[in-house]
Amino acid sequence: MHRHHDMGGAPAGPVVPAEHDYAAWEKRVDAILRLLTARQVITVDELRRGIEELGPGAYDELSYYQRWIASIGNNLLEKGVISVDELGGRLAAVEARWRAAGRRGEGG
Amino acid sequence: MSARFATGARVQVRRIFPPGHVRTPHYLRGHAGVVDSILGHYANPEELAYGRDGLPRRALYRVRFRQAELWPGYGGAQDDSVVADIYEHWLEPLEEVQA
Numbered sequence: 001m002h003r004h005h006d007m008g009g010a011p012a013g014p015v016v017p018a019e020h021d022y023a024a025w026e027k028r029v030d031a032i033l034r035l036l037t038a039r040q041v042i043t044v045d046e047l048r049r050g051i052e053e054l055g056p057g058a059y060d061e062l063s064y065y066q067r068w069i070a071s072i073g074n075n076l077l078e079k080g081v082i083s084v085d086e087l088g089g090r091l092a093a094v095e096a097r098w099r100a101a102g103r104r105g106e107g108g
Numbered sequence: 109m110s111a112r113f114a115t116g117a118r119v120q121v122r123r124i125f126p127p128g129h130v131r132t133p134h135y136l137r138g139h140a141g142v143v144d145s146i147l148g149h150y151a152n153p154e155e156l157a158y159g160r161d162g163l164p165r166r167a168l169y170r171v172r173f174r175q176a177e178l179w180p181g182y183g184g185a186q187d188d189s190v191v192a193d194i195y196e197h198w199l200e201p202l203e204e205v206q207a
Contacts, residue, residue, distance in 0.1 A: 001125040002134035009135035009179070049129040049157035079159070 004056040026065040033072060042075045050074050109149045111167040111196070117143045118202035119171060121194065129157035132198045140202050141173040144191055152195065167196040 022030075036042045050071025054062065062070060076082045113119055123138035131153050146169055151162030175188040182188075 001127060002130075006130075006134045008133045043156045043159075045129070045153040045156035045162075046159060048153075052129060 003052050004059055005052050022065075029065045029069045029072070033068060036072065036076075041079070041081060042072070046075050047071050109165065109167070111146050111149075111169075113143050113146075113167075113169060113196070113199060113201070115143050115145055119143060119169075119199045120202045121171075122198050122200055129154055132194055133192060135178060136173065136192060136194070139173055139178060141171040141192075144170040144172045146170075147193065150195075152197075154195075169194055169196065169199065171199070 033042075033044075033047065037044060047068065048071075051059070051067045053074070054067060054070055058070065059067065073082075073087060077084060077087065118140060119142070120140045121132060121136045121138060125134075125137070146167060148168060149165040150168050152166050153162065155162040170191055171194050172189050172191050174186075175184055175190055176182045176186055178190065
């Protein structure tokens with residue numbers, strides 16, 4: 001038995017090295033993790049476990065920093081740092097603000 | 109702190125398949141390698157991943173494997189190798205069966 005992410009040696013296509021700029025939200029996710037680890041709220045090991053536990057579907061479909069924020073969110077819920085209701089409320093408020101501003105995002 | 113294996117020791121990666129967060133790649137399980145270096149002692153990330161303290165610290169080794177031994181029909185150079193960081197609890201001494 002091994003987890004989906006543990007795919008070393010599995011058949012795959014060519015590696016395409018490509019540089020890209022980071023979006024503002026991606027930098028923010030990075031900053032959130034740095035703060036949480038510096039304050040010893042979560043460890044990078046917990047982050048990795050959380051990413052693995054997203055499962056095969058989400059693991060493949062989400063982008064790098066989307067996986068990070070999904071794992072960070074789940075870890076903070078597990079630890080009781082935030083509640084489901086609190087997170088749901090904030091997500092709805094941010095989405096409403098986004099729509100009111102007339103912007104159509106891609107989950108950003 | 110002491111380390112069970114010395115640099116140059118022949119070791120074998122344990123052929124076990126536990127669920128949960130593990131730090132030893134699947135493709136190395138059961139394979140033999142040579143200790144390249146001892147990197148130090150670290151809290152066990154397989155425990156840290158679940159919010160525990162990961163103590164006692166475990167020795168971490170850099171272990172070298174021959175690509176030709178890992179992959180059936182490997183087409184590269186025979187001395188190609190891959191190096192992986194592996195914690196002590198994943199390693200066993202390799203019994204030398206050949207004189």
